[in-house]
Amino acid sequence: MAKPDHLYFFIDPNRCIGCQACVQACTECDTHRGESMIHLEYVSRAESVQTVPVVCMHCDQPTCAEVCPADAIKRTGDGVVQSARKPRCIACGNCVMACPFGVPEVYEDRRIMMKCDMCYDRTSVGRKPMCATVCPSQALFFGTREEIERLRPRSTAVNTFQFGNQTITTGVHVMVPREAASRAPHVDVAAAMDERPRSRSITLHVRPAPADPEPDTAEADPYAEVELRP
Amino acid sequence: MTDRYTPPAEREQISIAPDFSAPDAQPAWRQDFPIDWPQDLYVERRDFLKFMILTSAAFTIGQVWIAAENWYRGRRGRPPVRRIAAIDDVPVGGSFAFTYPDEHEPCLLVRLTATEVVAFNQKCTHLACAVVPRPEQQSFHCPCHNGWFDIRSGAPTAGPPRRPLTRIVLERRGRDIYAVAVEERTI
Numbered sequence: 001m002a003k004p005d006h007l008y009f010f011i012d013p014n015r016c017i018g019c020q021a022c023v024q025a026c027t028e029c030d031t032h033r034g035e036s037m038i039h040l041e042y043v044s045r046a047e048s049v050q051t052v053p054v055v056c057m058h059c060d061q062p063t064c065a066e067v068c069p070a071d072a073i074k075r076t077g078d079g080v081v082q083s084a085r086k087p088r089c090i091a092c093g094n095c096v097m098a099c100p101f102g103v104p105e106v107y108e109d110r111r112i113m114m115k116c117d118m119c120y121d122r123t124s125v126g127r128k129p130m131c132a133t134v135c136p137s138q139a140l141f142f143g144t145r146e147e148i149e150r151l152r153p154r155s156t157a158v159n160t161f162q163f164g165n166q167t168i169t170t171g172v173h174v175m176v177p178r179e180a181a182s183r184a185p186h187v188d189v190a191a192a193m194d195e196r197p198r199s200r201s202i203t204l205h206v207r208p209a210p211a212d213p214e215p216d217t218a219e220a221d222p223y224a225e226v227e228l229r230p
Numbered sequence: 231m232t233d234r235y236t237p238p239a240e241r242e243q244i245s246i247a248p249d250f251s252a253p254d255a256q257p258a259w260r261q262d263f264p265i266d267w268p269q270d271l272y273v274e275r276r277d278f279l280k281f282m283i284l285t286s287a288a289f290t291i292g293q294v295w296i297a298a299e300n301w302y303r304g305r306r307g308r309p310p311v312r313r314i315a316a317i318d319d320v321p322v323g324g325s326f327a328f329t330y331p332d333e334h335e336p337c338l339l340v341r342l343t344a345t346e347v348v349a350f351n352q353k354c355t356h357l358a359c360a361v362v363p364r365p366e367q368q369s370f371h372c373p374c375h376n377g378w379f380d381i382r383s384g385a386p387t388a389g390p391p392r393r394p395l396t397r398i399v400l401e402r403r404g405r406d407i408y409a410v411a412v413e414e415r416t417i
Binding site: 060062071074075076079 | 263
């Protein structure tokens with residue numbers, strides 16, 4: 001049996017809270033114990049705590065397989081790009097360089113590339129991938145299109161990505177806001193590289209400090225508003 | 231266990247080329263190195279038959295070639311008898327390099343004791359590196375892959391070589407040592 005055709009993987013980076021539950025769950029899998037195949041990346045560590053989970057997108061045009069000189073990366077008929085075939089992989093790292101999403105990793109000590117295969121041992125028998133089962137905010141969701149449309153009415157699933165001149169359609173969908181998706185039906189990754197988060201004004205209810213503040217630790221409220229001196 | 235992925239029987243293509251063109255418009259190497267698992271495992275009956283026939287033909291031709299080589303070797307006759315060295319030229323435990331039967335076959339003559347003299351082709355039977363005599367260890371040593379041969383019989387004792395060194399049959403005529411034959415052995 002293969003991955004059921006009516007079940008899809010949806011990533012909603014907006015909902016990611018960076019709790020690392022997916023990473024821990026992935027690490028516990030017996031097929032690659034101790035190594036996480038899902039990467040939890042910070043979007044811009046210096047400016048934001050926003051994280052984004054990165055799983056294999058299972059491209060219709062798998063660049064990793066295109067560049068593999070040993071013919072080790074194969075795609076099964078249900079659209080899942082499998083991890084490197086162990087007898088073939090020569091750990092050259094071409095796939096690591098080529099993957100536009102930065103998914104494959106070469107394990108030098110084992111001389112093998114390993115990457116997310118959508119928990120093929122689970123999805124091929126109709127179960128959810130491990131990361132999707134543990135994600136508390138359901139930033140990682142595995143289910144039908146009807147379910148995701150009901151759960152995320154303000155978002156729409158996009159699976160077309162633009163990297164410069166290369167267009168990639170993927171098996172895994174990314175949830176984007178509906179109005180943004182209506183403007184451009186694909187995610188232009190290269191154009192978003194230099195984009196910086198817009199500065200927003202945050203009101204902190206600044207009050208003038210009292211003339212002679214007495215250090216009264218007994219009555220200090222630890223949950224009080226932040227006080228800033230002008 | 232039947233509920234595991236089994237590739238479909240017929241060849242199907244789901245992966246798309248990076249330029250989105252049709253499978254027929256792709257270069258031929260794409261057919262040889264497909265990305266899709268079903269295509270990778272698919273073997274046409276005609277391809278399989280072609281492979282079997284060509285492989286059997288190669289084996290048959292190989293057998294004929296071996297038979298022809300054997301016949302030709304039998305007709306070539308014995309190599310000429312040639313004087314190598316005088317026994318007094320080689321000290322006990324020492325060795326003497328020569329070529330026999332022609333200049334492309336480097337050989338080693340080793341004097342084991344006052345009366346015992348052996349000679350072997352210097353090519354290691356593993357990958358034809360030159361072996362080095364180690365009389366103190368009663369061995370020939372091949373430094374390329376750490377192969378070892380017995381110094382008296384030329385039999386492999388350790389390392390990758392599996393066949394003994396080619397022995398040069400020697401003959402004593404007075405004080406001189408003559409090479410009279412080449413003994414190629416497989417065991």
